[in-house]
Amino acid sequence: MKPYYLTTAIDYSNGDPHLGHALEKVGADAIARWHRLRGEPVRFLMGMDEHAQKVLQAAEQAGVAPQVWVDRLSERFDSTWKRLHCSHDDWIQTTEPRHAKGVAALIERIRERHPDAFYDGEYEGLYCIGCEEFKSGSQVVEMRCIEHPSRELVPTKEQNTFFRLSAWRDAVLAAIQAGQFRVEPAIRRNEVLRVLEDGLLDISVSRSRLPWGVPFPGTADQTVYVWFEALMNYLSATGFPDAGWDEIWPADLHVVGKGITRFHCAIWPAILMAAGLPLPRMVWAHGYVQWGGAKVSKSEGNAVSLDLAIDRHGPDALRWFLLRDVGFENDGDFTFERFDAVYDSDLANGIGNLASRSLAMIEKYRAGVVPGLLGQESLDVAGESAVHAYKAAMAAIDLKVAAQQIVNLVTEANGYITTSAPWGLAKAGDDARLDAVLAALAHCLVRLAVMASPFMPEKSQALWAALGQGGTPEAAWAMAAEPRLAGVKVAKPENLFPKPPTP
Protein backbone atom coordinates (compact mmCIF):
# COMPACT_ATOMS: atom_id res chain seq x y z
CA MET A 1 0.00 0.00 0.00
CA LYS A 2 1.34 3.37 -0.97
CA PRO A 3 2.02 5.42 2.12
CA TYR A 4 0.58 8.85 2.70
CA TYR A 5 3.65 10.83 1.70
CA LEU A 6 3.98 14.30 3.15
CA THR A 7 6.83 16.76 3.28
CA THR A 8 7.75 20.04 4.85
CA ALA A 9 9.83 22.70 3.12
CA ILE A 10 13.53 22.21 3.55
CA ASP A 11 15.14 25.01 5.50
CA TYR A 12 18.06 27.19 4.60
CA SER A 13 21.27 26.29 6.40
CA ASN A 14 22.20 29.76 7.44
CA GLY A 15 20.68 30.31 10.85
CA ASP A 16 19.02 28.72 13.82
CA PRO A 17 15.55 27.20 13.74
CA HIS A 18 12.89 29.60 14.93
CA LEU A 19 9.19 29.70 15.71
CA GLY A 20 8.22 30.18 12.10
CA HIS A 21 9.96 26.97 11.11
CA ALA A 22 8.44 25.25 14.13
CA LEU A 23 4.86 26.03 13.15
CA GLU A 24 5.35 24.32 9.82
CA LYS A 25 7.04 21.23 11.22
CA VAL A 26 4.60 20.79 14.06
CA GLY A 27 1.60 21.31 11.79
CA ALA A 28 2.87 18.78 9.30
CA ASP A 29 3.62 16.39 12.13
CA ALA A 30 0.08 16.66 13.46
CA ILE A 31 -1.20 15.77 10.00
CA ALA A 32 1.20 12.84 9.77
CA ARG A 33 0.07 11.61 13.16
CA TRP A 34 -3.55 12.00 12.18
CA HIS A 35 -3.05 9.68 9.23
CA ARG A 36 -1.26 7.14 11.39
CA LEU A 37 -4.10 7.39 13.86
CA ARG A 38 -6.45 6.25 11.12
CA GLY A 39 -4.19 3.29 10.51
CA GLU A 40 -2.64 4.51 7.27
CA PRO A 41 1.02 3.94 6.51
CA VAL A 42 2.78 7.29 6.44
CA ARG A 43 6.04 8.56 5.05
CA PHE A 44 7.08 11.91 6.39
CA LEU A 45 10.03 13.88 5.04
CA MET A 46 11.88 16.87 6.39
CA GLY A 47 15.30 18.22 5.58
CA MET A 48 17.72 20.98 4.78
CA ASP A 49 18.41 23.18 1.78
CA GLU A 50 22.16 23.55 1.69
CA HIS A 51 23.32 24.79 -1.68
CA ALA A 52 22.80 28.50 -1.41
CA GLN A 53 25.39 31.19 -1.70
CA LYS A 54 24.35 32.48 1.69
CA VAL A 55 25.24 29.14 3.18
CA LEU A 56 28.77 29.44 1.84
CA GLN A 57 29.05 32.89 3.33
CA ALA A 58 27.77 31.71 6.69
CA ALA A 59 30.28 28.86 6.71
CA GLU A 60 33.06 31.22 5.82
CA GLN A 61 32.13 33.58 8.61
CA ALA A 62 32.11 30.70 11.02
CA GLY A 63 35.48 29.66 9.69
CA VAL A 64 34.56 26.10 8.81
CA ALA A 65 34.27 24.08 5.63
CA PRO A 66 30.84 24.32 4.01
CA GLN A 67 30.04 20.66 4.52
CA VAL A 68 31.00 20.82 8.17
CA TRP A 69 28.77 23.85 8.53
CA VAL A 70 25.73 22.35 6.90
CA ASP A 71 26.12 19.08 8.76
CA ARG A 72 26.25 20.97 12.00
CA LEU A 73 23.07 22.89 11.18
CA SER A 74 21.36 19.80 9.90
CA GLU A 75 21.97 18.13 13.23
CA ARG A 76 20.73 21.19 15.04
CA PHE A 77 17.49 21.43 13.08
CA ASP A 78 16.80 17.72 13.17
CA SER A 79 17.32 17.50 16.91
CA THR A 80 15.13 20.54 17.48
CA TRP A 81 12.28 18.94 15.54
CA LYS A 82 12.76 15.72 17.43
CA ARG A 83 12.63 17.64 20.65
CA LEU A 84 9.26 18.96 19.47
CA HIS A 85 8.21 15.33 18.97
CA CYS A 86 8.21 15.49 15.19
CA SER A 87 7.83 12.01 13.81
CA HIS A 88 9.51 12.36 10.42
CA ASP A 89 10.95 9.11 9.16
CA ASP A 90 13.30 10.57 6.59
CA TRP A 91 15.63 13.53 6.73
CA ILE A 92 17.23 14.81 3.55
CA GLN A 93 20.14 17.16 3.10
CA THR A 94 20.56 18.49 -0.40
CA THR A 95 24.31 17.87 -0.20
CA GLU A 96 23.69 14.13 0.04
CA PRO A 97 24.69 11.98 -2.93
CA ARG A 98 21.17 10.60 -3.25
CA HIS A 99 19.90 14.10 -3.92
CA ALA A 100 22.50 14.89 -6.58
CA LYS A 101 21.67 11.58 -8.19
CA GLY A 102 17.94 12.25 -8.14
CA VAL A 103 18.35 15.75 -9.55
CA ALA A 104 20.57 14.56 -12.40
CA ALA A 105 18.19 11.74 -13.21
CA LEU A 106 15.18 14.02 -13.20
CA ILE A 107 16.81 16.54 -15.52
CA GLU A 108 17.87 13.80 -17.86
CA ARG A 109 14.42 12.29 -17.83
CA ILE A 110 12.98 15.67 -18.82
CA ARG A 111 15.50 15.93 -21.66
CA GLU A 112 14.55 12.50 -22.94
CA ARG A 113 10.87 13.26 -23.02
CA HIS A 114 11.10 16.87 -24.08
CA PRO A 115 14.40 17.62 -25.78
CA ASP A 116 13.43 21.27 -26.06
CA ALA A 117 12.50 21.67 -22.38
CA PHE A 118 15.91 23.13 -21.71
CA TYR A 119 17.74 25.57 -23.93
CA ASP A 120 20.78 27.76 -23.69
CA GLY A 121 20.11 31.38 -23.05
CA GLU A 122 21.55 34.49 -21.66
CA TYR A 123 20.69 35.51 -18.17
CA GLU A 124 21.05 39.12 -17.35
CA GLY A 125 20.91 40.40 -13.84
CA LEU A 126 22.41 42.78 -11.35
CA TYR A 127 25.62 41.35 -10.03
CA CYS A 128 27.09 42.38 -6.70
CA ILE A 129 30.88 42.20 -6.61
CA GLY A 130 30.76 42.18 -2.83
CA CYS A 131 28.48 39.18 -2.50
CA GLU A 132 29.65 37.52 -5.68
CA GLU A 133 26.08 36.84 -6.69
CA PHE A 134 23.13 38.19 -8.61
CA LYS A 135 20.73 40.37 -6.66
CA SER A 136 17.08 41.08 -7.15
CA GLY A 137 13.88 41.99 -5.42
CA SER A 138 14.15 43.22 -1.89
CA GLN A 139 17.91 42.81 -1.90
CA VAL A 140 18.16 45.72 -4.26
CA VAL A 141 17.52 49.23 -3.04
CA GLU A 142 18.16 52.09 -5.44
CA MET A 143 20.28 49.92 -7.70
CA ARG A 144 22.55 48.95 -4.85
CA CYS A 145 22.91 45.73 -2.92
CA ILE A 146 21.66 46.20 0.63
CA GLU A 147 24.69 44.32 1.95
CA HIS A 148 27.17 46.43 0.03
CA PRO A 149 25.58 49.83 -0.44
CA SER A 150 28.92 51.41 -1.24
CA ARG A 151 29.29 49.44 -4.44
CA GLU A 152 27.20 49.69 -7.53
CA LEU A 153 25.48 46.64 -8.85
CA VAL A 154 26.80 45.67 -12.23
CA PRO A 155 24.41 44.55 -14.95
CA THR A 156 25.97 41.26 -15.96
CA LYS A 157 25.15 38.68 -18.53
CA GLU A 158 25.95 35.03 -18.25
CA GLN A 159 25.31 32.08 -20.45
CA ASN A 160 23.19 29.41 -18.82
CA THR A 161 20.37 26.97 -19.19
CA PHE A 162 16.72 27.92 -19.29
CA PHE A 163 13.69 25.80 -18.49
CA ARG A 164 10.75 26.28 -20.81
CA LEU A 165 8.32 26.96 -17.99
CA SER A 166 5.95 28.83 -20.27
CA ALA A 167 5.10 25.63 -22.12
CA TRP A 168 3.37 24.11 -19.11
CA ARG A 169 1.36 27.08 -17.99
CA ASP A 170 -1.93 25.86 -19.45
CA ALA A 171 -1.53 22.36 -18.13
CA VAL A 172 -0.66 23.48 -14.61
CA LEU A 173 -3.56 25.90 -14.60
CA ALA A 174 -5.92 23.17 -15.74
CA ALA A 175 -4.65 20.76 -13.10
CA ILE A 176 -5.35 23.26 -10.35
CA GLN A 177 -8.74 24.20 -11.71
CA ALA A 178 -9.74 20.57 -12.05
CA GLY A 179 -8.75 19.92 -8.45
CA GLN A 180 -6.34 17.25 -9.58
CA PHE A 181 -3.58 19.34 -8.05
CA ARG A 182 -5.00 21.03 -4.97
CA VAL A 183 -3.67 24.30 -3.62
CA GLU A 184 -4.94 25.14 -0.16
CA PRO A 185 -6.13 27.22 1.54
CA ALA A 186 -8.26 29.07 -0.99
CA ILE A 187 -6.49 32.40 -0.55
CA ARG A 188 -3.25 30.81 -1.74
CA ARG A 189 -4.97 29.07 -4.60
CA ASN A 190 -6.37 32.39 -5.79
CA GLU A 191 -2.93 33.93 -5.75
CA VAL A 192 -1.45 31.10 -7.74
CA LEU A 193 -4.27 31.14 -10.26
CA ARG A 194 -3.69 34.83 -10.78
CA VAL A 195 0.01 34.28 -11.35
CA LEU A 196 -0.72 31.54 -13.86
CA GLU A 197 -3.37 33.55 -15.64
CA ASP A 198 -0.89 36.36 -16.09
CA GLY A 199 1.42 33.93 -17.79
CA LEU A 200 4.77 32.38 -17.02
CA LEU A 201 8.16 33.30 -18.40
CA ASP A 202 10.89 30.78 -18.93
CA ILE A 203 13.34 30.65 -16.11
CA SER A 204 17.08 30.36 -15.84
CA VAL A 205 17.91 27.22 -13.92
CA SER A 206 21.69 27.05 -13.89
CA ARG A 207 24.52 29.19 -12.65
CA SER A 208 28.05 29.24 -13.87
CA ARG A 209 29.80 30.85 -10.95
CA LEU A 210 28.75 28.56 -8.16
CA PRO A 211 30.81 25.46 -7.57
CA TRP A 212 28.73 24.74 -4.44
CA GLY A 213 25.85 22.87 -5.97
CA VAL A 214 24.67 19.97 -8.05
CA PRO A 215 26.39 19.82 -11.45
CA PHE A 216 23.99 20.45 -14.28
CA PRO A 217 24.01 17.34 -16.49
CA GLY A 218 25.46 17.93 -19.93
CA THR A 219 27.35 21.07 -19.01
CA ALA A 220 30.97 21.57 -18.13
CA ASP A 221 30.87 24.20 -15.44
CA GLN A 222 27.25 24.87 -14.56
CA THR A 223 25.42 23.96 -11.41
CA VAL A 224 21.68 23.65 -10.99
CA TYR A 225 20.26 26.85 -9.63
CA VAL A 226 19.55 26.32 -6.00
CA TRP A 227 15.80 26.61 -5.70
CA PHE A 228 15.23 24.62 -8.87
CA GLU A 229 17.29 21.84 -7.41
CA ALA A 230 15.82 22.25 -3.92
CA LEU A 231 12.30 21.50 -5.12
CA MET A 232 13.50 18.17 -6.36
CA ASN A 233 14.34 16.96 -2.85
CA TYR A 234 10.83 15.64 -2.50
CA LEU A 235 11.46 13.26 -5.33
CA SER A 236 15.09 12.39 -4.65
CA ALA A 237 14.10 11.39 -1.12
CA THR A 238 11.95 8.61 -2.56
CA GLY A 239 15.08 7.01 -3.94
CA PHE A 240 14.40 8.19 -7.47
CA PRO A 241 15.51 6.91 -9.95
CA ASP A 242 16.28 3.65 -8.15
CA ALA A 243 13.69 0.93 -7.90
CA GLY A 244 10.93 1.54 -5.39
CA TRP A 245 10.61 5.29 -5.74
CA ASP A 246 7.22 5.01 -7.39
CA GLU A 247 5.88 3.13 -4.39
CA ILE A 248 6.18 6.43 -2.55
CA TRP A 249 5.70 9.11 -5.19
CA PRO A 250 3.54 11.12 -5.76
CA ALA A 251 3.53 13.18 -2.60
CA ASP A 252 0.12 13.48 -1.02
CA LEU A 253 0.95 16.75 0.64
CA HIS A 254 3.65 19.41 0.56
CA VAL A 255 3.43 21.67 3.57
CA VAL A 256 5.12 24.98 2.82
CA GLY A 257 5.15 28.59 3.94
CA LYS A 258 2.96 30.99 2.06
CA GLY A 259 6.05 32.79 0.73
CA ILE A 260 7.07 29.90 -1.47
CA THR A 261 3.75 28.81 -2.89
CA ARG A 262 4.57 29.92 -6.41
CA PHE A 263 7.58 27.64 -6.56
CA HIS A 264 5.53 24.70 -5.42
CA CYS A 265 2.39 25.49 -7.35
CA ALA A 266 3.71 26.75 -10.67
CA ILE A 267 7.27 25.60 -11.19
CA TRP A 268 7.30 22.26 -9.40
CA PRO A 269 4.25 20.87 -11.21
CA ALA A 270 5.70 22.08 -14.50
CA ILE A 271 8.93 20.21 -13.81
CA LEU A 272 7.01 17.05 -13.02
CA MET A 273 4.84 17.35 -16.09
CA ALA A 274 7.90 17.82 -18.24
CA ALA A 275 9.28 14.63 -16.75
CA GLY A 276 6.03 12.78 -17.22
CA LEU A 277 5.65 12.20 -13.49
CA PRO A 278 2.48 12.45 -11.42
CA LEU A 279 1.84 15.69 -9.58
CA PRO A 280 1.63 15.97 -5.81
CA ARG A 281 -1.98 15.82 -4.69
CA MET A 282 -1.91 18.90 -2.53
CA VAL A 283 0.16 21.87 -1.48
CA TRP A 284 -0.81 23.45 1.81
CA ALA A 285 0.62 26.92 2.40
CA HIS A 286 0.50 27.99 6.02
CA GLY A 287 0.68 31.53 7.34
CA TYR A 288 3.46 33.10 9.32
CA VAL A 289 4.02 33.42 13.01
CA GLN A 290 4.27 36.97 14.15
CA TRP A 291 5.92 38.14 17.31
CA GLY A 292 3.79 40.73 19.04
CA GLY A 293 2.43 41.71 15.64
CA ALA A 294 5.81 41.98 13.94
CA LYS A 295 7.36 39.61 11.48
CA VAL A 296 9.56 36.90 12.93
CA SER A 297 12.49 36.10 10.76
CA LYS A 298 16.18 35.73 10.89
CA SER A 299 16.61 38.69 8.58
CA GLU A 300 14.55 40.87 10.90
CA GLY A 301 16.77 39.75 13.73
CA ASN A 302 13.90 39.35 16.16
CA ALA A 303 13.54 35.61 16.05
CA VAL A 304 12.33 34.39 19.40
CA SER A 305 14.51 31.71 20.83
CA LEU A 306 12.77 28.48 20.05
CA ASP A 307 14.45 26.75 22.95
CA LEU A 308 13.08 29.37 25.29
CA ALA A 309 9.57 28.82 23.97
CA ILE A 310 9.90 25.06 24.35
CA ASP A 311 11.26 25.38 27.86
CA ARG A 312 8.33 27.54 28.90
CA HIS A 313 5.78 24.75 29.28
CA GLY A 314 7.32 21.83 27.43
CA PRO A 315 7.20 20.74 23.80
CA ASP A 316 3.60 19.52 23.74
CA ALA A 317 2.30 22.78 25.13
CA LEU A 318 4.14 24.73 22.45
CA ARG A 319 2.75 22.44 19.75
CA TRP A 320 -0.72 22.97 21.14
CA PHE A 321 -0.36 26.70 21.29
CA LEU A 322 1.01 27.01 17.77
CA LEU A 323 -1.70 24.88 16.22
CA ARG A 324 -4.65 25.83 18.36
CA ASP A 325 -4.07 29.53 18.82
CA VAL A 326 -1.50 30.80 16.35
CA GLY A 327 -3.14 28.77 13.62
CA PHE A 328 -2.03 26.96 10.53
CA GLU A 329 -3.91 28.91 7.89
CA ASN A 330 -3.65 32.63 8.53
CA ASP A 331 -0.86 34.58 10.11
CA GLY A 332 -0.93 34.36 13.86
CA ASP A 333 0.68 36.06 16.75
CA PHE A 334 2.98 34.62 19.38
CA THR A 335 3.42 36.28 22.74
CA PHE A 336 4.41 34.66 25.98
CA GLU A 337 1.49 36.37 27.64
CA ARG A 338 -0.97 34.64 25.38
CA PHE A 339 0.95 31.38 25.48
CA ASP A 340 0.67 31.38 29.27
CA ALA A 341 -3.03 32.20 29.16
CA VAL A 342 -3.80 29.38 26.73
CA TYR A 343 -1.64 26.98 28.69
CA ASP A 344 -3.51 27.72 31.89
CA SER A 345 -6.95 27.67 30.42
CA ASP A 346 -6.84 24.87 27.84
CA LEU A 347 -4.25 22.59 29.33
CA ALA A 348 -3.74 23.00 33.08
CA ASN A 349 -7.30 23.99 34.03
CA GLY A 350 -8.82 22.20 31.06
CA ILE A 351 -7.61 18.78 30.02
CA GLY A 352 -5.18 18.38 32.92
CA ASN A 353 -7.67 19.17 35.62
CA LEU A 354 -10.44 17.16 34.00
CA ALA A 355 -8.20 14.10 33.91
CA SER A 356 -7.17 14.73 37.45
CA ARG A 357 -10.65 15.06 38.91
CA SER A 358 -12.16 12.23 36.87
CA LEU A 359 -9.45 9.73 37.69
CA ALA A 360 -9.43 10.78 41.32
CA MET A 361 -13.14 9.98 41.58
CA ILE A 362 -12.76 6.62 39.90
CA GLU A 363 -10.02 5.82 42.38
CA LYS A 364 -11.91 7.11 45.36
CA TYR A 365 -15.30 5.61 44.64
CA ARG A 366 -14.44 2.50 42.65
CA ALA A 367 -10.88 1.66 43.66
CA GLY A 368 -9.65 2.71 40.23
CA VAL A 369 -11.74 0.23 38.26
CA VAL A 370 -13.87 1.61 35.44
CA PRO A 371 -17.48 0.41 35.86
CA GLY A 372 -19.25 -1.39 33.05
CA LEU A 373 -21.30 0.51 30.53
CA LEU A 374 -24.90 0.94 31.64
CA GLY A 375 -26.35 3.04 28.89
CA GLN A 376 -25.61 6.18 26.99
CA GLU A 377 -24.96 9.26 29.06
CA SER A 378 -25.27 12.78 27.69
CA LEU A 379 -21.49 12.99 27.85
CA ASP A 380 -21.20 9.99 25.55
CA VAL A 381 -23.36 11.75 23.01
CA ALA A 382 -21.23 14.87 23.29
CA GLY A 383 -18.10 12.73 22.92
CA GLU A 384 -19.39 11.10 19.77
CA SER A 385 -20.25 14.36 18.13
CA ALA A 386 -16.91 15.89 19.13
CA VAL A 387 -15.09 12.97 17.54
CA HIS A 388 -17.21 13.42 14.46
CA ALA A 389 -16.47 17.12 14.10
CA TYR A 390 -12.82 16.52 14.90
CA LYS A 391 -12.53 13.94 12.16
CA ALA A 392 -14.02 16.26 9.57
CA ALA A 393 -11.74 19.11 10.60
CA MET A 394 -8.59 17.00 10.55
CA ALA A 395 -9.46 15.63 7.14
CA ALA A 396 -9.73 19.22 5.92
CA ILE A 397 -6.45 20.15 7.63
CA ASP A 398 -8.34 22.61 9.76
CA LEU A 399 -6.19 22.06 12.81
CA LYS A 400 -7.60 24.98 14.72
CA VAL A 401 -11.15 23.72 14.49
CA ALA A 402 -10.04 20.20 15.33
CA ALA A 403 -8.32 21.47 18.47
CA GLN A 404 -11.46 23.37 19.31
CA GLN A 405 -13.39 20.09 19.47
CA ILE A 406 -11.04 18.88 22.19
CA VAL A 407 -11.56 22.04 24.21
CA ASN A 408 -15.33 21.84 23.72
CA LEU A 409 -15.46 18.28 24.95
CA VAL A 410 -13.52 19.22 28.07
CA THR A 411 -16.07 21.95 28.76
CA GLU A 412 -18.90 19.49 28.21
CA ALA A 413 -17.34 17.07 30.64
CA ASN A 414 -16.88 19.68 33.34
CA GLY A 415 -20.49 20.72 32.97
CA TYR A 416 -21.57 17.09 33.10
CA ILE A 417 -19.66 16.57 36.34
CA THR A 418 -21.33 19.56 37.94
CA THR A 419 -24.77 18.44 36.83
CA SER A 420 -24.41 14.83 37.87
CA ALA A 421 -22.42 15.59 41.05
CA PRO A 422 -20.81 12.18 41.59
CA TRP A 423 -19.91 13.08 45.18
CA GLY A 424 -23.61 13.51 45.89
CA LEU A 425 -24.39 10.14 44.30
CA ALA A 426 -21.72 8.52 46.44
CA LYS A 427 -23.13 10.08 49.57
CA ALA A 428 -26.65 8.99 48.65
CA GLY A 429 -25.46 5.49 47.81
CA ASP A 430 -26.84 5.65 44.27
CA ASP A 431 -24.39 3.12 42.88
CA ALA A 432 -26.04 2.63 39.52
CA ARG A 433 -25.96 6.32 38.64
CA LEU A 434 -22.45 6.68 39.98
CA ASP A 435 -21.25 3.78 37.84
CA ALA A 436 -22.76 5.32 34.75
CA VAL A 437 -21.21 8.71 35.41
CA LEU A 438 -17.74 7.36 36.14
CA ALA A 439 -17.81 5.16 33.06
CA ALA A 440 -18.84 8.09 30.91
CA LEU A 441 -15.96 10.14 32.28
CA ALA A 442 -13.45 7.41 31.53
CA HIS A 443 -14.77 7.14 27.99
CA CYS A 444 -14.49 10.87 27.58
CA LEU A 445 -10.85 10.81 28.67
CA VAL A 446 -10.02 8.07 26.20
CA ARG A 447 -11.55 10.08 23.41
CA LEU A 448 -9.56 13.10 24.50
CA ALA A 449 -6.33 11.12 24.62
CA VAL A 450 -6.87 9.87 21.10
CA MET A 451 -7.94 13.20 19.66
CA ALA A 452 -5.09 15.03 21.36
CA SER A 453 -2.44 12.61 20.19
CA PRO A 454 -1.61 14.39 16.90
CA PHE A 455 -1.25 17.64 18.80
CA MET A 456 0.39 16.50 22.02
CA PRO A 457 1.88 13.05 21.57
CA GLU A 458 3.75 12.89 24.86
CA LYS A 459 0.94 14.11 27.07
CA SER A 460 -1.72 12.06 25.38
CA GLN A 461 0.51 9.04 25.81
CA ALA A 462 0.68 9.77 29.55
CA LEU A 463 -3.10 10.03 29.71
CA TRP A 464 -3.43 6.88 27.67
CA ALA A 465 -1.24 5.00 30.13
CA ALA A 466 -3.15 6.43 33.07
CA LEU A 467 -6.29 4.94 31.53
CA GLY A 468 -4.70 1.53 31.75
CA GLN A 469 -4.04 1.27 28.02
CA GLY A 470 -0.96 -0.40 26.63
CA GLY A 471 1.01 0.83 23.66
CA THR A 472 0.27 4.26 22.32
CA PRO A 473 -2.85 6.09 21.24
CA GLU A 474 -1.51 5.83 17.70
CA ALA A 475 -3.72 3.86 15.36
CA ALA A 476 -6.24 3.70 18.18
CA TRP A 477 -8.99 5.51 16.40
CA ALA A 478 -11.41 2.71 17.21
CA MET A 479 -11.21 3.64 20.87
CA ALA A 480 -12.29 7.17 20.10
CA ALA A 481 -15.17 5.91 18.03
CA GLU A 482 -16.25 3.39 20.62
CA PRO A 483 -14.42 3.40 23.95
CA ARG A 484 -14.18 0.08 25.78
CA LEU A 485 -12.95 0.45 29.29
CA ALA A 486 -15.18 -1.65 31.49
CA GLY A 487 -13.14 -3.33 34.22
CA VAL A 488 -9.94 -1.52 33.30
CA LYS A 489 -7.80 -0.35 36.18
CA VAL A 490 -6.85 3.31 35.94
CA ALA A 491 -4.33 5.30 37.91
CA LYS A 492 -4.22 9.01 38.47
CA PRO A 493 -1.03 10.33 36.87
CA GLU A 494 1.08 13.18 38.07
CA ASN A 495 -0.30 16.47 36.89
CA LEU A 496 -0.32 16.36 33.12
CA PHE A 497 0.12 20.10 32.84
CA PRO A 498 1.55 21.44 36.07
CA LYS A 499 0.91 25.06 36.75
CA PRO A 500 3.97 27.12 37.46
CA PRO A 501 3.71 28.81 40.84
CA THR A 502 2.25 32.25 40.38
CA PRO A 503 4.62 34.95 41.57
Add this chain to the structure above:
RNA sequence: GGCUGGGUAGUUCAGAUGGUUAGAACGCCACACUCAUAAUGUGGAAGUCGCGGGUUCGAGUCCCGCCCCAGCUACCA
Protein backbone atom coordinates in the same frame (compact mmCIF):
# COMPACT_ATOMS: atom_id res chain seq x y z
C1' G B 1 -0.18 51.06 -9.55
C1' G B 2 -2.66 46.06 -10.33
C1' C B 3 -4.59 41.72 -7.98
C1' U B 4 -6.18 38.79 -3.27
C1' G B 5 -7.89 38.76 1.48
C1' G B 6 -9.33 41.46 5.82
C1' G B 7 -11.28 45.59 9.23
C1' U B 8 -17.36 42.51 14.43
C1' A B 9 -17.07 43.03 22.54
C1' G B 10 -10.43 44.81 26.37
C1' U B 11 -8.01 40.49 23.41
C1' U B 12 -8.32 36.33 19.65
C1' C B 13 -12.04 35.15 16.46
C1' A B 14 -17.40 32.69 14.50
C1' G B 15 -21.19 34.83 11.95
C1' A B 16 -23.81 29.87 3.65
C1' U B 17 -28.14 31.89 0.21
C1' G B 18 -30.09 39.64 3.91
C1' G B 19 -34.92 38.46 8.81
C1' U B 20 -36.69 37.71 16.01
C1' U B 21 -33.13 41.27 21.64
C1' A B 22 -25.18 40.29 16.91
C1' G B 23 -22.38 34.94 19.11
C1' A B 24 -17.93 32.01 21.36
C1' A B 25 -13.46 31.76 23.98
C1' C B 26 -9.89 34.30 27.17
C1' G B 27 -9.88 38.28 30.63
C1' C B 28 -13.14 41.00 34.30
C1' C B 29 -17.34 41.12 38.39
C1' A B 30 -20.85 38.28 41.55
C1' C B 31 -22.75 33.75 43.24
C1' A B 32 -22.66 28.27 43.73
C1' C B 33 -20.04 23.71 44.47
C1' U B 34 -16.06 20.54 46.65
C1' C B 35 -14.33 15.16 42.99
C1' A B 36 -9.98 18.06 41.13
C1' U B 37 -3.76 21.37 39.54
C1' A B 38 -7.54 27.85 44.53
C1' A B 39 -9.36 23.81 39.66
C1' U B 40 -14.99 23.69 37.98
C1' G B 41 -20.24 25.42 37.22
C1' U B 42 -23.99 29.37 36.84
C1' G B 43 -25.20 34.43 36.09
C1' G B 44 -23.53 39.37 34.72
C1' A B 45 -21.05 43.80 32.68
C1' A B 46 -18.94 44.65 27.88
C1' G B 47 -19.78 45.88 20.71
C1' U B 48 -22.49 53.13 16.80
C1' C B 49 -20.41 44.99 13.36
C1' G B 50 -13.85 50.65 9.62
C1' C B 51 -16.41 55.52 7.52
C1' G B 52 -20.30 57.73 4.28
C1' G B 53 -24.22 56.94 1.02
C1' G B 54 -27.83 53.53 -1.45
C1' U B 55 -31.28 49.13 -2.43
C1' U B 56 -35.07 46.76 0.82
C1' C B 57 -40.71 46.05 4.98
C1' G B 58 -35.82 44.63 7.00
C1' A B 59 -28.29 44.69 6.04
C1' G B 60 -22.67 42.83 9.96
C1' U B 61 -24.69 40.05 5.67
C1' C B 62 -26.27 43.10 -1.21
C1' C B 63 -24.63 47.82 -4.34
C1' C B 64 -21.48 52.49 -4.84
C1' G B 65 -17.60 55.64 -2.86
C1' C B 66 -13.78 56.36 0.73
C1' C B 67 -10.12 55.16 4.79
C1' C B 68 -6.86 51.61 7.12
C1' C B 69 -4.14 46.66 7.53
C1' A B 70 -1.85 42.18 5.47
C1' G B 71 -0.26 39.26 1.33
C1' C B 72 1.03 38.49 -3.90
C1' U B 73 3.14 41.16 -8.16
C1' A B 74 8.17 35.89 -11.53
C1' C B 75 14.17 33.59 -10.70
C1' C B 76 13.59 36.64 -2.52
C1' A B 77 12.74 28.82 0.44
